Amino acid sequence: MGEMQGKVAVVTGAAKGIGKAIAERFAREGAYTVIVDFDREVGEKTAQEFSAYARSEFVHADVSRFDDLAQVRETVFDHFGRVDVLVVNAGISYLHTVEEISIEEWQRVLKINLDGSFYTIKAFYNDFLSNQGKIIFITSGSGITGTGGGAHYASSKAGQHGLMRTISKELGPKGVNVNAVAPRVIQTDILDHLYPDEASRAELVKKIPIRRFGQPEDIANLTFFLASPESSYIHGQIMLADGGRTY
Ligand SMILES: NC(=O)c1ccc[n+]([C@@H]2O[C@H](COP(=O)([O-])OP(=O)(O)OC[C@H]3O[C@@H](n4cnc5c(N)ncnc54)[C@H](O)[C@@H]3O)[C@@H](O)[C@H]2O)c1
Structure with a gap:
C-alpha cells in the first residue's frame, strides 16, 4: 500500500524530464496522477506508462494560457473530485545574453515560467483553501545566482520565488x-540543449562539488518528501x- 494511496497529484510539464520523474514517484506510491503538458504525444504516453501503478491521466494545456489551466482544473474535478498535491514545474530556458534576447523571447520565457506558475496557482487556489494540501514549485538556483540561464530565465525563477513566498503566507x-x-x-533535455557539446559539459561538471549531474529522480525524491x-x-x-x- 503506497503512502499516497487515493491522493491526487497534478504535475505541470510532466510529459518528460523532471516533471515526469516527479509524477512517476507519486504514481509508484499509489497516487492518481494528472500529467499536464502541451506535448500531447509524449504526455499521453507518459500517463499510459504510469497507469501500471495507479490511475493516471494526461490533460493537454499550455501553461501560458490561463483558460487552459481553468480547463485542467475542471477536468481534474470531473474525473477525480479533488487535488492534494500541485507541482508547478513546466518551464523553458535559453542560455542567451541580454544582447541576444529578443523582446519576443523575453516575453515567451516570462509567460511560460512566471505567468504560467501564477495561472496554475490561480486555477487551483480555492481548492487549497480547504484541503490541507501541498504545493511545490520547481524553480532553479539560477533565480538566486543569476547564472545557468539568460536574464529572462533567472528573472522568471526569482519571480517564482516571490510568488511561492506570498502563497506560503496566504495558504x-x-x-x-x-x-x-x-x-x-x-x-x-534542457541541459542537453543548453550544453550541447562534451567540452562545455566537462567544464560544467567541474563546478559541481559532488562531480556529477543530477538525475530527475534526485528532484523527485525531494519533491516527494515535501509532499509527505x-x-x-x-x-x-x-x-x-x-x-x-550554488553555495
Ligand atoms: N534540467 C535542469 O538542469 C533544471 C535546472 C533548474 C531548474 N529546472 C526546472 O525544472 C523544470 C523542468 O525542466 P526539465 O529540465 O525537466 O525540462 P524538460 O524540457 O525536460 O521538460 C519540460 C516539460 O515542460 C513542458 N512544457 C514546456 N512549456 C510548457 C507549456 N507552456 N505548457 C505546458 N507544458 C510545457 C515540456 O513539454 C516538457 O514536457 C523547469 O521549470 C526548469 O526550469 C531544470
Missing part, C-alpha cells in the same frame, strides 16, 4: 505547505538540490 494558515525545490544541472507529512514544518522555503553547485 499556510489554511494548513497547506508551500515550498520550492531549486534544481540545477539535472540531466534532461514528514515535511509539514518546512514551509515557504527554497530548497536547493544542486550537488553543492
Whole structure:
C-alpha cells in the first residue's frame, strides 16, 4: 500500500524530464496522477506508462494560457473530485545574453515560467483553501545566482520565488505547505540543449562539488518528501538540490 494511496497529484510539464520523474514517484506510491503538458504525444504516453501503478491521466494545456489551466482544473474535478498535491514545474530556458534576447523571447520565457506558475496557482487556489494540501514549485538556483540561464530565465525563477513566498503566507494558515525545490544541472533535455557539446559539459561538471549531474529522480525524491507529512514544518522555503553547485 503506497503512502499516497487515493491522493491526487497534478504535475505541470510532466510529459518528460523532471516533471515526469516527479509524477512517476507519486504514481509508484499509489497516487492518481494528472500529467499536464502541451506535448500531447509524449504526455499521453507518459500517463499510459504510469497507469501500471495507479490511475493516471494526461490533460493537454499550455501553461501560458490561463483558460487552459481553468480547463485542467475542471477536468481534474470531473474525473477525480479533488487535488492534494500541485507541482508547478513546466518551464523553458535559453542560455542567451541580454544582447541576444529578443523582446519576443523575453516575453515567451516570462509567460511560460512566471505567468504560467501564477495561472496554475490561480486555477487551483480555492481548492487549497480547504484541503490541507501541498504545493511545490520547481524553480532553479539560477533565480538566486543569476547564472545557468539568460536574464529572462533567472528573472522568471526569482519571480517564482516571490510568488511561492506570498502563497506560503496566504495558504499556510489554511494548513497547506508551500515550498520550492531549486534544481540545477539535472540531466534532461534542457541541459542537453543548453550544453550541447562534451567540452562545455566537462567544464560544467567541474563546478559541481559532488562531480556529477543530477538525475530527475534526485528532484523527485525531494519533491516527494515535501509532499509527505514528514515535511509539514518546512514551509515557504527554497530548497536547493544542486550537488553543492550554488553555495
Ligand atoms: N534540467 C535542469 O538542469 C533544471 C535546472 C533548474 C531548474 N529546472 C526546472 O525544472 C523544470 C523542468 O525542466 P526539465 O529540465 O525537466 O525540462 P524538460 O524540457 O525536460 O521538460 C519540460 C516539460 O515542460 C513542458 N512544457 C514546456 N512549456 C510548457 C507549456 N507552456 N505548457 C505546458 N507544458 C510545457 C515540456 O513539454 C516538457 O514536457 C523547469 O521549470 C526548469 O526550469 C531544470
